[in-house]
Amino acid sequence: MATDVSIAPPLSIRRARRKPRPTPLEYGRKRWLQIVVAFNFLFLYFPIFSLIAFSFNNSKRNVTWQGFTLDFYNQAFHNQGLQEAFARSIIIALCSTAVSTVIGALLGLALYRYRFPFKGPFEGLLYLPIVIPEICMAMAMRSFFGRLGVPLGLVTITISHIAFSFPFVAVVVRSRMSGFDESLEEASRDLGASPAQTFFNVTPPYMTPGIVAGALLAFTLSLDDFVITFFTSGPGSTTFPVKIYSMVRQSVTPEVNAASTVLIALTLTVTVIAMWIQSRSGGKSIAS
Amino acid sequence: MRDWRNEKAAFAILGLPGVFWLFAFFTIPLALIWVYSFCASDQIGAIIWDPFWSNLSLDAYRRALEWINLGIIWKSVWSGALATIICLLMGFPLAMAIAFAPARWKNPLLLLVVLPFWTNLLIRTYAWIAILRTRGFLNASLEWIYDRIAALLGAIGIADALPPFQPLELLYNQPAVIVGLVYVNLPFLVLPLYATLEKFDKSYLEASLDLGASQWRTFFSVLVPLALPGIVSGTVLTFILAIGTYLVPDVLGGTNSLMIGTLIARQFMEARNPPFGAALSFLLMYTTFALLWLRAALAARSKGVDF
Numbered sequence: 001m002a003t004d005v006s007i008a009p010p011l012s013i014r015r016a017r018r019k020p021r022p023t024p025l026e027y028g029r030k031r032w033l034q035i036v037v038a039f040n041f042l043f044l045y046f047p048i049f050s051l052i053a054f055s056f057n058n059s060k061r062n063v064t065w066q067g068f069t070l071d072f073y074n075q076a077f078h079n080q081g082l083q084e085a086f087a088r089s090i091i092i093a094l095c096s097t098a099v100s101t102v103i104g105a106l107l108g109l110a111l112y113r114y115r116f117p118f119k120g121p122f123e124g125l126l127y128l129p130i131v132i133p134e135i136c137m138a139m140a141m142r143s144f145f146g147r148l149g150v151p152l153g154l155v156t157i158t159i160s161h162i163a164f165s166f167p168f169v170a171v172v173v174r175s176r177m178s179g180f181d182e183s184l185e186e187a188s189r190d191l192g193a194s195p196a197q198t199f200f201n202v203t204p205p206y207m208t209p210g211i212v213a214g215a216l217l218a219f220t221l222s223l224d225d226f227v228i229t230f231f232t233s234g235p236g237s238t239t240f241p242v243k244i245y246s247m248v249r250q251s252v253t254p255e256v257n258a259a260s261t262v263l264i265a266l267t268l269t270v271t272v273i274a275m276w277i278q279s280r281s282g283g284k285s286i287a288s
Numbered sequence: 289m290r291d292w293r294n295e296k297a298a299f300a301i302l303g304l305p306g307v308f309w310l311f312a313f314f315t316i317p318l319a320l321i322w323v324y325s326f327c328a329s330d331q332i333g334a335i336i337w338d339p340f341w342s343n344l345s346l347d348a349y350r351r352a353l354e355w356i357n358l359g360i361i362w363k364s365v366w367s368g369a370l371a372t373i374i375c376l377l378m379g380f381p382l383a384m385a386i387a388f389a390p391a392r393w394k395n396p397l398l399l400l401v402v403l404p405f406w407t408n409l410l411i412r413t414y415a416w417i418a419i420l421r422t423r424g425f426l427n428a429s430l431e432w433i434y435d436r437i438a439a440l441l442g443a444i445g446i447a448d449a450l451p452p453f454q455p456l457e458l459l460y461n462q463p464a465v466i467v468g469l470v471y472v473n474l475p476f477l478v479l480p481l482y483a484t485l486e487k488f489d490k491s492y493l494e495a496s497l498d499l500g501a502s503q504w505r506t507f508f509s510v511l512v513p514l515a516l517p518g519i520v521s522g523t524v525l526t527f528i529l530a531i532g533t534y535l536v537p538d539v540l541g542g543t544n545s546l547m548i549g550t551l552i553a554r555q556f557m558e559a560r561n562p563p564f565g566a567a568l569s570f571l572l573m574y575t576t577f578a579l580l581w582l583r584a585a586l587a588a589r590s591k592g593v594d595f
Contacts, residue, residue: 027388036381044404047415107306114299116292129314133532135549136569139556144317163313166306226410227534241410248414260411271406
């Protein structure tokens with residue numbers, strides 16, 4: 001019967017059902033946009049991935065893949081200069097993190113709790129180490145230590161690292177505290193706790209995720225910094241990034257790539273932990 | 289929020305360590321080179337101190353206006369601007385794709401954008417050496433393509449039409465610096481753009497398309513004007529970061545691809561002219577502050593716009 005024919009939808013609709021064409025606003029399904037996005041990600045990742053891949057490549061200088069090896073890791077691991085630089089970087093990062101976490105967390109809490117004169121300008125000043133070009137801060141620190149006659153070395157590097165790290169900690173802790181419910185403190189007081197008890201038992205547990213995230217951020221900032229470290233370091237205080245820099249100046253070898261890969265892995269791990277703590281505690285992302 | 293006067297002791301304990309560090313190890317060093325910028329220095333680069341401040345002058349600032357230095361400043365500005373424009377051309381479609389992607393794709397894609405800037409800046413920069421050098425990946429790929437074309441021409445009988453492949457000089461020049469600037473700053477442009485496009489009400493686009501405008505017209509007359517706060521915020525941030533960079537021209541640039549950052553470092557080091565370096569630092573910082581202020585002012589103004 002002819003009715004069978006009329007039940008079947010027209011050809012164009014049938015085709016549409018099989019693979020619906022993107023609606024005008026589904027930009028994500030437009031071919032040209034997918035190509036642009038793919039190009040962007042290729043651009044962002046190719047340099048890093050090729051660097052990591054060639055740290056495993058069994059060849060000294062070729063641009064072709066010659067097989068997998070861990071020789072260059074072994075070589076980098078036994079390179080005494082790299083070893084010492086790595087130990088120095090870790091020591092500096094730990095000291096800088098300890099100090100900047102304490103003063104940053106306290107300052108973040110002060111900024112959250114108190115109204116005080118010139119608060120606006122002070123906050124602006126606190127943001128300065130974050131926004132000014134690194135080279136300007138590096139030169140200021142270098143001139144400052146030079147004027148005081150302090151020999152450049154581990155101490156000057158650590159002081160400078162604290163100076164640019166603790167504002168980040170203060171900002172992270174403060175943004176964490178902005179979600180704090182003041183009625184918790186009132187409840188504690190109502191239930192008979194003294195102001196000191198309230199302060200030590202109610203506020204710090206709430207701050208903890210912010211403090212930990214801030215500390216991890218300070219650690220990676222210190223571990224990764226090159227420009228300020230380079231200009232506040234003296235002979236015998238080469239850090240890991242500075243050592244990598246001096247090796248790159250001679251030649252980009254698989255050994256440098258291996259050392260770099262170790263640093264990348266270390267920073268990424270610390271950052272991922274920080275992100276995880278922050279997302280678990282419902283705080284704001286540190287990436288923004 | 290409480291008044292500090294009611295809890296002076298607690299306020300002091302919380303605030304003073306940070307205030308001390310910020311003043312002693314940041315503000316004073318900056319103030320010191322600010323004073324340096326008005327001083328003179330001797331042959332070995334030592335600042336000449338005068339107890340009566342009588343030798344203060346603007347000589348160092350005047351020096352920034354000399355042709356050779358203006359040339360370097362100009363080079364920084366156009367390199368920064370060009371890098372920013374390329375970032376915008378690459379980053380806008382990317383931000384758009386993420387903002388219009390299905391919800392479950394958004395966070396993974398964003399994470400992919402920010403992940404590279406958690407890797408060390410120096411490493412990210414020098415990674416380009418392996419790509420751009422004479423026997424690097426890019427030249428190797430180009431040679432491969434070139435050889436295929438040559439073979440193809442050989443097959444149709446004009447074998448000698450092409451001379452042997454000459455590797456391109458891609459590293460240690462200004463284009464390499466610009467590639468590096470785009471690479472390290474791209475995420476700084478994509479994030480603010482994404483933040484704006486994400487809040488954007490898509491029904492404006494639907495309305496525009498329903499009323500008969502083409503996709504192009506909708507893009508340029510509806511999407512771009514409404515995304516302008518994000519575009520301005522991202523481009524200003526990228527430009528600030530690009531002109532103030534030290535590392536990228538140092539690692540990827542050649543002997544004459546100096547930028548302001550390199551020039552500043554050189555004054556404090558080999559050139560032994562700290563006053564001039566200090567003056568340049570402050571000119572760079574004033575530019576940074578002016579642009580940040582502009583960005584904040586524009587952001588405040590655009591708050592009135594209904595998204």
